Amino acid sequence: MPLDNVSNIVLVLSGKGGVGKSSVTVQLALALSAAGQNVGILDIDLTGPSIPRLLGIESRKVTQAPGGWLPVEVHKARREGVNSAHTDTPSATAARGSLHALSLAFLLPSRESAVIWRGPKKTAMIRQFVSDIRWPPGTDYLLIDTPPGTSDEHIAIVEELHKLAPPGQEPAIATGDNTNLNRQPRLVGAVVVTTPQAISTADVRKELNFCQKTSVPVIGVIENMSGYVCPCCGEVSSLFSKGGGRIMSQEMHVNFLGEVPIDTTFVDVVEGKATDQQDVLVGGAVHEEQELFERYQGCNLSKIFAGFASTIQENVIDPNPQHRNILANFLQSHLTMSPADLEASNPSAATHETPLLANTRDSHAAKAAQGNASSVERVRRWLRTFLDSKYGHYSVFLLVSLDITSIFAEFLITLHICEHKRDKGFNEEGWEQVEQSLGDIGLAFSSLFVAELLASVFAFGLSYFKSPFHVFDAIVIVLAFIIDLLLKGPLQEAGSLVVVLRLWRVFKIVEEFSTNANDKMEDLYEEINHLKRENEKVRSESDNAKEEIGELKRRLQSVST
Incomplete structure (x- = not known):
C-alpha cells in the first residue's frame, strides 16, 4: 500500500x-x-x-x-x-x-x-x-x-x-x-x-x-x-x-x-x-x-x-x-523563548529590538501553560469544524425536530386530558404523568440547546453574534430555558411558544444547505465553462490544421501539374 x-x-x-x-x-x-x-x-x-x-x-x-x-x-x-x-x-x-x-x-x-x-x-x-x-x-x-x-x-x-x-x-x-x-x-x-x-x-x-x-x-x-x-x-x-x-x-x-x-x-x-x-x-x-x-x-x-x-x-x-x-x-x-514571548516579557526592548535568547526562570510553568492553551485551542478548532460541518447541522436539525415533536405531543395530551377528564374510568393520573414526563423531556432539550449555544460561543467567540439570526436564536434559547426551568402555569405555555419559535432554526439550516449546494453548482458551471473553452480551443486548432492540410494539398497539386 x-x-x-x-x-x-x-x-x-x-x-x-x-x-x-x-x-x-x-x-x-x-x-x-x-x-x-x-x-x-x-x-x-x-x-x-x-x-x-x-x-x-x-x-x-x-x-x-x-x-x-x-x-x-x-x-x-x-x-x-x-x-x-x-x-x-x-x-x-x-x-x-x-x-x-x-x-x-x-x-x-x-x-x-x-x-x-x-x-x-x-x-x-x-x-x-x-x-x-x-x-x-x-x-x-x-x-x-x-x-x-x-x-x-x-x-x-x-x-x-x-x-x-x-x-x-x-x-x-x-x-x-x-x-x-x-x-x-x-x-x-x-x-x-x-x-x-x-x-x-x-x-x-x-x-x-x-x-x-x-x-x-x-x-x-x-x-x-x-x-x-x-x-x-x-x-x-x-x-x-x-x-x-x-x-x-x-x-x-x-x-x-x-x-x-x-x-x-x-x-x-x-x-x-x-x-x-x-x-x-x-x-x-x-x-x-x-x-x-x-x-x-x-x-x-x-x-x-x-x-x-x-x-x-x-x-x-x-x-x-x-x-x-x-x-x-x-x-x-x-x-527557549520565542521572540514574541521575549518582547512580552521585556517591554523596554519592545520598540524595535528584542534579544533572541534569554533565560527563563519559570520554563516548566511556561511549558505547562503553553500545553494547556494549545489543548484548549485544539478543542475550539474541533468544535468549529464540527459545528460548521453537515454533521453538526444534522445534529441540530434532529434535536429541533425531536423538541418540536415533544411539544406537540405534550399539547395533544393536554387537550386529551381536558376533553376526557370527566369521563368515567378515565385514568387522569396516568395521563398527567405522561404530560409531566414530556415536560421534563422539553427541559432536557432546552438544556441541550443552552449547551450548544455555549459551545458555539466558546468555539467562535463573540464574533458568533455578528449574525442577527444567532442573536435571535440565543434570546429564544435563554428565554425558553428560564421559563421551562422556573415558571409554571400559563407562563409555562408561553415558554412552549418560545420553544416553538426555534422552528426558525430549521429554515436556517435548510438555507445553509441550499447555499452549499449553490456553491457546488457554481463550481460545476465553472468547470463546464472551462471545458467549453478547451473544446473551442481544440476545434480552432483542428480547423487551422485542416486549412494547413488543404493548403499543402493545393501546393502538391500545383507541383504535380
Whole structure:
C-alpha cells in the first residue's frame, strides 16, 4: 500500500510565494529529527523544487528499487550515547531520528532545467510520488512541501491523502521490527506559513479557506521573516511590519505557532559553515564533512523550531513512549523563548529590538501553560469544524425536530386530558404523568440547546453574534430555558411558544444547505465553462490544421501539374 511505512503526514502550505515554506519545512524536519522522530520530506513544488539545495544533497539521485523509488537519505538515525566524529558539538551524542527526502529535482538533468507541464501531468506526477515511493519502515512524520497558492498540486495531493490518510483518524503504529503496520497513515494537518505584511496575509487567508473547504485541519500559522537577527549581538530588529500573522490567526480562529526572524546563520548552515551556540562562525571555514543536522544545532532558530515540533507532536498521539521521553529531554535542554514571548516579557526592548535568547526562570510553568492553551485551542478548532460541518447541522436539525415533536405531543395530551377528564374510568393520573414526563423531556432539550449555544460561543467567540439570526436564536434559547426551568402555569405555555419559535432554526439550516449546494453548482458551471473553452480551443486548432492540410494539398497539386 502507498505510504505504508508512514505514520503521520503534515502539509506545509502558503498562499504566497517567497515566504519561506521550504526553509520552514527543512527546519521542522530537523527539529522533529532532533526529538527522536524518523522524518521524510516530500517536495511537490514541481516547477521550483528547492528542498535538495537546502539539504545540501543536490548531487544525489533517486534509487530505483523493486516496487518503487527509494528516497534520498540525508542522515541516519542515531541512538543516545553514540559518539560521532565531532564530539565538540552538544548534539554529538544526542539521539536523533533519520531524515530522508524526495523531490523532482533529483530527476532533472541540472538545476537550470525548467519543468513546463500542464495540470494533468502535474497531477500524474504527484500521484506517482504518493504511490511509488517506498519510505523507510518506521517513518514517524512525512512533511510535504507545497508550491504557493491553491493550484493543481494542492488539489491532487489533498485528494490522494484523503484516500490514503483521512484526517482525524488514529496514527499508524509500528509493530515488532517496524516492518508491519496495523493502521493507515494519518493526515495530522497543515502548517501555514506567512510573512507579516498585509499583502501576504491576504493570500494566506485564501489558503486557510482552502483547508476548510477540503477538510484539512490547520495545526497553526508561522509568521516567518518577522525580524532580523543581528549576527553580532543576537538582537532582533523589525525590518518589515510585525504581528500580521498573529492578527490574521486570531481573526481566522486558527492557532498561532509563533514568529521566526531572519537569521543569517541559517544561510551559513545551508552553505556548509559550522556555527556555535553564540552564532559565531567557527573560523569562517566550510565544514563539508559535518552533517547538516550538527551544523543546525548551533543555529538560534533551532530553539524556536523545537517549540513548533512539540506543537505538531501534541496534535498526534505518539504510541512510542521512547519518543516521548526523547522529546521531553530535548525540550528541557534546548527550548527557549520565542521572540514574541521575549518582547512580552521585556517591554523596554519592545520598540524595535528584542534579544533572541534569554533565560527563563519559570520554563516548566511556561511549558505547562503553553500545553494547556494549545489543548484548549485544539478543542475550539474541533468544535468549529464540527459545528460548521453537515454533521453538526444534522445534529441540530434532529434535536429541533425531536423538541418540536415533544411539544406537540405534550399539547395533544393536554387537550386529551381536558376533553376526557370527566369521563368515567378515565385514568387522569396516568395521563398527567405522561404530560409531566414530556415536560421534563422539553427541559432536557432546552438544556441541550443552552449547551450548544455555549459551545458555539466558546468555539467562535463573540464574533458568533455578528449574525442577527444567532442573536435571535440565543434570546429564544435563554428565554425558553428560564421559563421551562422556573415558571409554571400559563407562563409555562408561553415558554412552549418560545420553544416553538426555534422552528426558525430549521429554515436556517435548510438555507445553509441550499447555499452549499449553490456553491457546488457554481463550481460545476465553472468547470463546464472551462471545458467549453478547451473544446473551442481544440476545434480552432483542428480547423487551422485542416486549412494547413488543404493548403499543402493545393501546393502538391500545383507541383504535380
